[in-house]
Amino acid sequence: MKGNEALAEAAIRAGCKCFFGYPITPQTEVAAYLAKKLPKTGGQFVQAESEVAAINMVYGASAAGVRCMTSSSSPGISLKTEGISYLCGADLPCVIINVQRGGPGLGGIQPSQADYFQATRALGHGDSRVIVYAPNSVQEMVNVVNNAFNLADEYRMPAMILADGLLGQMMEPVEFPETETAEVKKPWATNGHGGSREHNIVNSLYLKPDVLEKSILERDKRYKDIEAKHTTAESFLCDDAELVIVAYGATARVCKSAVNASRAKGIKAGLFRPVTLWPYPKKELVAASSNAKTLLTVEMSTGQMIEDVKLAIECKKPVEFYGRTGGIIPTPAEVLAQIEKITKTLDMEGV
Amino acid sequence: MNTNILIAGFGGQGILFAGKILVYAGLMAGKEVSWLPSYGPEMRGGTCNCSVVIADDPIGSPLVTNPDVLMALNTPSLEKFIDFVPAGGLVIVDSTMIDASAIEAAKAAHTDLKIFAIPATELADGNDLAGGANIILLGKLIGETGLISDEHFKAAVEKVVPASKQKLRDNDMRAMKMGASYA
Numbered sequence: 001m002k003g004n005e006a007l008a009e010a011a012i013r014a015g016c017k018c019f020f021g022y023p024i025t026p027q028t029e030v031a032a033y034l035a036k037k038l039p040k041t042g043g044q045f046v047q048a049e050s051e052v053a054a055i056n057m058v059y060g061a062s063a064a065g066v067r068c069m070t071s072s073s074s075p076g077i078s079l080k081t082e083g084i085s086y087l088c089g090a091d092l093p094c095v096i097i098n099v100q101r102g103g104p105g106l107g108g109i110q111p112s113q114a115d116y117f118q119a120t121r122a123l124g125h126g127d128s129r130v131i132v133y134a135p136n137s138v139q140e141m142v143n144v145v146n147n148a149f150n151l152a153d154e155y156r157m158p159a160m161i162l163a164d165g166l167l168g169q170m171m172e173p174v175e176f177p178e179t180e181t182a183e184v185k186k187p188w189a190t191n192g193h194g195g196s197r198e199h200n201i202v203n204s205l206y207l208k209p210d211v212l213e214k215s216i217l218e219r220d221k222r223y224k225d226i227e228a229k230h231t232t233a234e235s236f237l238c239d240d241a242e243l244v245i246v247a248y249g250a251t252a253r254v255c256k257s258a259v260n261a262s263r264a265k266g267i268k269a270g271l272f273r274p275v276t277l278w279p280y281p282k283k284e285l286v287a288a289s290s291n292a293k294t295l296l297t298v299e300m301s302t303g304q305m306i307e308d309v310k311l312a313i314e315c316k317k318p319v320e321f322y323g324r325t326g327g328i329i330p331t332p333a334e335v336l337a338q339i340e341k342i343t344k345t346l347d348m349e350g351v
Numbered sequence: 352m353n354t355n356i357l358i359a360g361f362g363g364q365g366i367l368f369a370g371k372i373l374v375y376a377g378l379m380a381g382k383e384v385s386w387l388p389s390y391g392p393e394m395r396g397g398t399c400n401c402s403v404v405i406a407d408d409p410i411g412s413p414l415v416t417n418p419d420v421l422m423a424l425n426t427p428s429l430e431k432f433i434d435f436v437p438a439g440g441l442v443i444v445d446s447t448m449i450d451a452s453a454i455e456a457a458k459a460a461h462t463d464l465k466i467f468a469i470p471a472t473e474l475a476d477g478n479d480l481a482g483g484a485n486i487i488l489l490g491k492l493i494g495e496t497g498l499i500s501d502e503h504f505k506a507a508v509e510k511v512v513p514a515s516k517q518k519l520r521d522n523d524m525r526a527m528k529m530g531a532s533y534a
Contacts, residue, residue, distance in 0.1 A: 025390070031368060101494075109390070109466065130489060139431050165390070166387065166413070169369075169387065169388055169390050170385055170386060170388075170413050171383065171385065171387075172385050173383075173384060252410065253410070253411050253412050254412040254414070256411040256412030329414050331412070331414070332411065332416075
């Protein structure tokens, strides 16, 4: 199954009832699949007139208490950011998919990871955060969709799946596990109640600073709770590694091949792969790199996640960077060359 | 075992389809598999390729940069990718579509590769299999590597080609066998 289709099928199985989107390469199959299948499961598929319209339809559906989703690729996500901030401000859950392509501007249509800063810092203005999952296989795309819906509902906030064109377009075998769709009560939802209670209001406008501050601080407590409880990461051969590579998504697969190749040459390299980008798995990274002399961040960008790596280890060790961008995927051979270059320097310094 | 396969040609030659058959057959055989198309403007009649990995262990990079097996269906694809095939690699080309001079040049420059030139398009056209050159070449690939059994190939064809198109299913089986037995 194609990655994009797997995302869509997983959403249906997670109980997504509404999808609003606007076509863009390389995520089009998400919408195409849902257009065909979602109405058959009692859901609604709407192709909106624009990305801005789509995200605001998500706001409406979410306010009514419905599990809903939108999907786009980099330039389209930029258009959605105003709406995402409103969703954060109104404490509304939803899932947003970004199958990244090259940027800035219209960029290109080949895979990229250059939206890291946007996904982890700037999906909306204000003190807003969005949970960000970065799967690295078609199977993991399936697994994180359900988690994203559940966490979004539990914490009343948007969650993003940050994929890329490679993961969206590739086919791999996939299994759909029996998912536990958490039945979250939504007493705040603006749905029909036959006059049985006070009416609910969903809003992000607070003109009195003290009221606004209180709402922000209450939300921030939830953010802190997520940071404490919901980081996910994977370590591969990190225990004895002198060089720990940090990479996520499709790039992590390339790096895994490079790590295997370097181990075959007797070089002690390992791979640390964050699955959640926000919250960032800081303590997991510190533990995984405890024996490392140097870290190497590999990204399909000019260097964005490297800042979180440095923050996580508090700059206590050198962090090198290697990246390709604009739609170019680094090859295992290129990464291996970087590993060899760095470990050679380490040997020469006799560190 | 980890086999990296690159299939390349023009859009419309069934590049992605051949890859799909291969990857489903690998799946039926219980292998780890991945299929990655080139997507984008090049698909509108320009060059097109797809990476297929069939492996015993979980697959790292699904992007094939150094193919153990290269299947080329046009001249630009052969010239673009042959330098990336490691020594001992297998190259299968459609000699109806590829300039004889390009094939001779490839054979002269890469004596460490096994290069098979098959007039697949001609064979397909002459045997009522128009459009089946991709599967004839795939047959040769299977014959040379033993990567896929007939049974798994058949199961893959049945997965990808709907039952309502039984004629096409039969044609694919015939084309595969023709390629596999081509000397």
